[in-house]
Amino acid sequence: MIISLVFLSLLMALFGGWLFSHSINVRPWEVPGGALGERPAAVTAPRVGLAVFLAVATSLFALTISAYMMRMEMGADWRSLPTPGLLWFNTALLVLGSLALQRAWGAARHGRRGELGIGLIAGGACSIAFVLGQGLVWWQLEAAGHYLAANPANAFFYLLTALHGLHLLGGLVVWARTLFRFRGGATPERLCGSVELCALYWHYLLVVWGILFMLVLST
């Protein structure tokens, strides 16, 4: 549980600090005095929404990782899984996807429609390839006799990759909607918000994948 607790305490420290800065020296029952600063314009509802969602997803992954580590110690039956080389290739795909969406975001901000389209499509394609690649990894492992139920290490590998993959698929739904709007002729300015959310979400999932991959490699 240490990992989950570390994550939670960081989050709560952030939250507490923010609240503290808003409540210190505020006497709400009095006639208000000096100005207390505005909410920065960059803080928009969709961005805050994404941030909150990422906190929820992080909680989910942190808890799963905690369970992974605890189960590793609790049973004597843990036998590590060989790491299929394909995972490295998949990782590269995900990096490319993230980069492409980053490009698309930049293009959307500067109103470059063509580049936006290429970035979007490339990003989505890489991610779909990643998901398929992960499926292939599963298939390889099955074929090599590393069944899901054979060992907790296997079970956790399948569980973690499935959770990560599902999050990516969720992202792809938003991505598909954005692409649809793009095809429908929406301007880069109007798409900018969605593309930004996609890009940020992809970076997040890349980091999560990096951590999960390292976890699998190191244990």
Added chain:
Amino acid sequence: MAERGHDSASYAAASDIEEMELVHPKTFIGKYIWSQDAKVIAIQYAITATAIGLVALVLSILIRLQLGFPNAFSLVDPSNYLQYVTMHGMIMVVYLLTALLLGGFGNYLIPLMCGARDMVFPYLNMLSYWFYLASVLILVASFFVPGGPSGGGWTLYPPQVISQGTPGVDGGILLMLVSLSVFIIGFTMGGLNYVVTVLQARTRGMTLMRLPLTVWGIFMATVMALLAFPALLVAVLMTICDLLLGTSFFMPEMQTLGEQSSHEGGSPLLFQHLFWFFGHPEVYIVALPAFGIVSDLLATHARKNIFGYRMMVWAIIIIGVLSFIVWAHHMFVSGMNPYFGFLFATTTLIIAVPTAIKVYNWVLTLWRGNIHLSVPMLFAIGFLFTFVNGGLSGLFLGNVTVDVPLSDTYFVVGHFHMVMAVAPILVIFGAIYHWYPKVTGRMLDDRLGKVHFWVTFLGTYVIYFPMHFMGFAGVPRRYYAYGETAFIPDSVVTMNSVITVAAIIVSLAQVLFLFNLAWSYFRGRESGPNPWQATTLEWQTEHTPPRHGNFGDELPVVHRWAYDYSVPGAERDFIPQTVPHEGEERR
């Protein structure tokens, strides 16, 4: 914007709120079924939660009839008994209290009290309700599958819950696990809305420290729920794998019904950690909204500002944070390292400090207040008694040495029903009596309300107070019948019958309440916009009930905090949040 000096509006959180685009459907279905209006969604949540809650109430009566008069009725057999206990607990905790307090009150009150037109992501909000409804229906379906619903306990402990021989293992348990997953996904959609709306959609002048405590309570509870439900989700998904795919996350090697199971090496303790990492925050997810609401009820009906507003806010936050590091107090008897037990006993007892601060502040709010014993106030005061009672028994249980003999006895049942069942339910009733006029434009009947209060309040005491003594006598929980058990004295048997009678009477009082809800909807006295003369924004709307969009053409501007009651020198004994301070020009 330039001419705005250093006044409330210049630090207005949402000073330049763009008007949101609201969806304005024309048809009945668009308005009331596929609605994206948070108020309609709130009512949908409330009705669904009440309906499923009534199912749980009926189950509890069946349980009680069995316990009170073991030989008189043969309504349930031992398997049914376990199934009903399980379903009762799960429904009440998750599908009634969590859904009603956050989905119901959260949806109705957050936008209104913050001065927003609606939640920030209305479509997601609508989806949240439909996910919730689906989860309820899936759960209900488990009554009708072969083998019936799960009987493994609301705590879902493996290996019991998915072992052959446990009632419901053939289908009921899978449906319950799936239902929980759907609930969590739906809740996350709603929860995102509640949090982001509080953060981003407050109207001009509504600073954080001017929010009514109701919003604070619901807000923090939502934050906790968003972070804690993933623990349940992980636990549930892993249990599903163990059940269907033969993995051994939680399932150890064992023999069931003479057969060797295919699992090996799994750790039931791992499940307990995950479950209680969710489970303890969950109890405060239910408690914090109640804390918030009760603060507002007390202030309004005692015509006094809440004592120690900032302390109350911080107490809510600190309780929320601390409740993530006490989970293992539910596992004192799991064979944990004694130092570990000591650690968790300490954190558990520390939570009592902010909780006690809140209680003192409530009492001090009442002190020398102009107390109106209206029905909401009665329920709020009833809550104080019940909550203090349950909190004190919590302190007993928080000490490892005291907990060990009391674990799994009726003392625990008494504790959590006092603190988590009756206390929040009293607040919910109080809140319904308080806000019903806003929702419908009519008052609930006062006399029926008073009868409802006294029967419920005194009745629940008769039900749950004796359970503490039964716990001391060592009566274990979750038993179908005690038979001729030597250590169980006759007085316990008598007590059980008395409790059952009280439970039936209390349930009947709820019928009275439902009747009141229905009758007053058509015949109740017209309430006008602000029957309690309250300060918060929801009472200042142009229409009662508020229309879609909540406020008139312009959003209200907030000039003061939510607790300006009995301000010396003021004309009336309350000043709405929208009234500027003297010398401050009105915009």
